[in-house]
Amino acid sequence: MxxxxxxxxxxxxxxxxxxxxxxxxxxxxxxxxxxxxxxxxxxxxxxxxxxxxxxxxxxxxxxxxxxxxxxxxxxxxxxxxxxxxxxxxxxxxxxxxxxxxxxxxxxxxxxxxxxxxxxxxxxxxxxxxxxxxxxxxxxxxxxxxxxxxxxxxxxxxxxxxxxxxxxxxxxxxxxxxxxYRPMRDDRGFVLAPKSGDGGMEGLYARTETRLMPNAFGGMDFIADQATLLFDKSGLYTTELPRDGDIARHCRTAVASCGTYALKGGWLSAKSIDRVEVENAFGLTKRSSETFARTGDGIKIGDTTYATMPPFAEGHRFSGTWSHTFGSSGPTGAVGGARTLSLAPDGRFTREGSTGFSSTGGVIDGGTTVAGHSRRPVQSGRYAVSGFRITLTDEAGGTESLSLFAPDRDSDKLLVIDGANYLKQGR
Incomplete structure (x- = not known):
């Protein structure tokens, strides 16, 4: 109209x-x-x-x-x-x-x-x-x-x-x-730890798998890395900040953040109190769960997280890593791959492609529409520091992405900007 x-x-x-x-x-x-x-x-x-x-x-x-x-x-x-x-x-x-x-x-x-x-x-x-x-x-x-x-x-x-x-x-x-502050003494959305909060620092992760319905009437198998990044100040986030600044990250990506307090201190804590922001409207959830340190991580309630060590400043990789994705069902499919090659001399190459097909009718087959697109090859230099990789292309443009390896003794799997990248070959 x-x-x-x-x-x-x-x-x-x-x-x-x-x-x-x-x-x-x-x-x-x-x-x-x-x-x-x-x-x-x-x-x-x-x-x-x-x-x-x-x-x-x-x-x-x-x-x-x-x-x-x-x-x-x-x-x-x-x-x-x-x-x-x-x-x-x-x-x-x-x-x-x-x-x-x-x-x-x-x-x-x-x-x-x-x-x-x-x-x-x-x-x-x-x-x-x-x-x-x-x-x-x-x-x-x-x-x-x-x-x-x-x-x-x-x-x-x-x-x-x-x-x-x-x-x-x-x-x-x-x-x-x-x-919105309905009462005179309200502060509104100020995600600030209180005195006595905090005390822990570092990244902890665990692998989570699940089945999810997709837009094509099928089911997708999802394998994600659930992460908790703690700051000594008392802030924590479930998403790694691209620039490494958790306080700045939590001012914008509010639904991924919260505050925490260890009861009894880091060495002898038996419980952890958390204030978790559930959505972008500022709705919060308060919880108190048991807490314990394990040999290589922590346990919150019944969930165990492994410690993720940061990469050293200037760390170099050698190989090609690929992230593949796809969904399919009775009415169509979509899929693609992204690859990132990292060389010991500090250079990178990145490319990707996506394909799709859609069927107009489920019963009689209907009309099928298909397409394919390819991302232009990008190359330049990379720099690694802590939980961050920065890509600088030939034109001088930069992009900072979160980075960690779930297996501390191997780089076969890298989690880059929240996506799983598997190393190709040996």
Whole structure:
């Protein structure tokens, strides 16, 4: 749908929300106060139209199509004014979701999460889609926070938004939610270890395997390296920072980080307390598990991790490593390979290829479409330090990737940027 009819339908779907709040926007500070709550407005929302009234704040923006077949889209951000608690939080949150008539609220949501914020307040998150009553493509995120006898609600609604625009809008909404501070003494999302936290340092890993459904109706066998990188300060992450800076990494890749405290110190600890960030909205999980040192690693609860030693500064490799991937099922298949050759003189060569096929009909075979693409060969010099390899190509461009070897006595398997690379030949 394009042109005036689509614009009229989009306007109709948003009319009730737009009528919630009206008046001209004032100047926008970095920190916004709303009925005793505070939040930081991400830069992505600064050029949106802002309206305010007694009910709260509404921000909206119209997106023009980016191509000849594109469609005009719209995004609406609602930050409701805090209201007194009206009963059990779960029931109140459900009432808020159902109160937005433009969004289908029946049936199961795509995503439903419940937990706590870093400040310890109950939080609920729901994602819903996909069509409005007018037939427009729709997506909505709802967030509710209960704190100090009050309820706080936020919502992001997208209508006909192209995928290229939707991701940065969603990420900005997640950042806003993380910054939301319902109480005067709240800090928002500040992942800072407390006094007495920390005490451990190093990388620990274990191999995990599982079966996962894929988009072609089949099952994929997945073998991953589950990692825990601890910093003495009390931070830890499940993903290796590309630049080696865990504090900087945890400010952006928030859903991979947390804090920890060893009870009894590194040498005699019997338990470990962790605050784990579960998603980009800042929902957290607190846990306390048994802890023990093993001969070559650690054991947390019933899970054992092996110590991963870092590579020495200037370490050199000799050989070619390949990472292969693929998915297949009744409706098609996709697969490919990436190779990385590392020479003792410090040079590297990298290339890759991908192929796919898709069948239009499962019963009668239908039409099969296939394709293949090859990544241009890249070469240059590499440098290794700790858990990092930096590739510098012939044009001077650099790329830093995480690196470790699960087997301390062999380089047959290298985990590069989270992917398993097997050494070719002997």
């Amino acid at each position: 394009t042109g005036a009819p689509a614009r009229r339908r989009a306007a109709s779907a948003c009319a009730a929300l737009a009528l919630l709040l009206a008046t001209a926007p004032p100047a926008r500070p970095a920190e916004i106060a709303l009925g005793g709550a505070r939040f930081d407005l991400p830069a992505a929302f600064e050029d949106w139209t802002r309206r305010e009234a007694n009910d709260g704040l509404l921000f909206q923006r119209v997106y023009e199509p980016t191509g000849p077949r594109g469609r005009k889209g719209m995004a609406i951000l609602l930050v409701a004014k805090p209201r007194p608690a009206s009963g059990p939080f779960d029931a109140a949150f459900t009432g808020f979701v159902r109160g937005i008539k433009q969004v289908p609220s029946e049936g199961k949501p795509l995503t439903a999460k419940a937990g706590e914020t870093l400040d310890g307040h109950p939080i609920r998150i729901e994602q819903r889609c996909c069509r409005s009553s007018d037939g427009l493509r729709m997506g909505a995120w709802f967030v509710g926070i209960a704190a100090g006898g009050s309820e706080h609600y936020l919502m992001l609604l997208t209508l006909q938004l192209e995928r290229e625009a939707e991701k940065p809008v969603r990420e900005a909404f997640q950042a806003l939610v993380r910054s």
